[in-house]
Amino acid sequence: MNQGRSIRLFLVDGTPHGLLTAEIMNWTGHVLTGPRSKLAELIQRPECGRTGVYFLVGPDPDNSLRSLVYIGESDDVARRLKEHNRPEEQGGKDFWEKACLVTSKDQNLTKSHVKHLESRLIGITKQLGYCKVINGTGHDYGGLPESDLADMAFFLEQIRTVLPVVGFDFLREQNKPSSSATTVSKQPVNLSPRFVTQVPKHNEQAIAQEVDGVFFVLKGSKARDAWKGLEEGGYRPLFNQLLADAVLQPDGNGLMVFTDDQAFSSPSAAAAVISGRSANGRKVWIVENTAQSYAEWQNQQLSQLGDEQPVNNTNAIVTNLEVTDD
Template sequence: MNPGRSIRLFLVDGTPNGLLTAEIMNWTGHVLTGPRSKLAELVQRPECGRTGVYFLVGPDPDNNLRSKVYIGESDDVAKRLKQHNRPEASEGTAGGKDFWEKVCLVTSKDQNLTKTHVKYLESLLISIANQVGRCELLNGTAHDYGSLPESDRADMAFFLEQIRTVLPVLGFDFLRELTKPSAAVSTSPAIPVSHSPRFNLEVPRYSISAQGQEIDGEFFVLKGSKARAEWVGTERGYQGLFKQLVGEGVMVAQGSNNLVFSDDYAFSSPSAAAAVVCGRSANGRTSWVVEGTGQTYAAWQDQQLNSVTPEPEAE
């Protein structure tokens, strides 16, 4: 089992919806985040005058399962954030869009981050966000800053891992690793991977035959799985997600009766996965069964709970 880690969170104004700072033991980084409505207070913080990277985050009106994100860097983050907040900022840039509702910035407590360091970090962060695909990234192509000395690159690799650890804790998951079942291991050695057995969902009447697997809390439907050709359920539920996956080419037509998954796709729950596969609302806890045994997902999960030996009580 991977050893636990401590993250220190501090509510600056004592409210859960205000400014928040986060730090990890033995890491020189410092994270500050807050809503755009608190921007006037945020830019007065001393860390906003330092060199760092920042993230502007907001909802995607065309896809409520993803966020829009802009990643930037500056040696005076407060000044840059003020520029992004101006209504007259040019269209086509993060500043000219009213998409962002939250801001998150990462600086260094020892102030040893240089302009070259944050440019390098920005480049890596843009590349990772593009690769992971959990958000609509508003940046252009990441610049290559490979001229950083080897020792500095090693320091920034560690700094980057800490950013990827702490941001999901704060509700920003656009850098969180997406480890597909088709990948043998995690691409990040600092992030452990846990996975379930494979599950099957079969509905012979509609030629539905899908395979799934749960990895680190996300339920994947595997590439090649066959789903119903159209949504036949109510307009509520997962109809929007079904149409989205068809529109994005995640599910493509195969004959007149089926759609087939062109890649592994992560769902928030077994029921969401089952609904999209079946084209209607479905209980994923009973629809998915363990490959080779026929045990339902619910029974398998219950078995995992029953196999846990309770800790002995201290006398």
């Protein structure tokens, strides 16, 4: 089992949409986030006068399913945020709506440290592909002493743990079924059985599997070659985006093929993309080599729990979010 973590959240002005700080017990890092509308308040915080890395996040006008992200570093983040707030013709950036700053409570982060973190964060974010990074090519700042490199590896791991908790998912590690099968991931993973569904009007199948609660359609699965549904909304934008991203490519036989394991928000989202129209994924996905639907399989997991009392497992995954209002 994964080791539990305790994360302390603080609503600075007592509202869920204002400034927010986050800390992990036994970690020297400190996270501060806030909307651009609260920038005047944010830059007055003492954290903004420290050395750190920061993220600017906003919508991508060319892709409604993803965000634009800029990753930077500075020994005076307040000054850099002021510069980014200028109009674009004056060297600023218009796209961002939220800012997130990561500093150290003991103020032991140096310029070399944050340059290294910036480089690693840009590389990881681009590799994961959850968003579009608008930085240029990241520089390689690997010339730190061995002990500092180890410290920054731990610091980076904590950043990747806490940022999804405060609403920034672009650094979240994704355990794909293919990598889970080869134990590439450092963490244990929970794998479901494999599910199959038929591509409508074709003798071809798509295969899916849940990994740590995320529903994936596996590489090599087939899908319709175009959206067939009448509705303009729904999952049609997702279908079109997967085409644009080359996740779906022609297989040469009138269908599309998944070029990689693809995560979906639900079994129904996956089923809609494969069918080319809205579909109830809880019904159409069937446990491989059985007649059991996804819904029936899920209900079976619940029924097997019976009336057993909860087990006190000291290794249980628990995230303790403490919100303080003083």
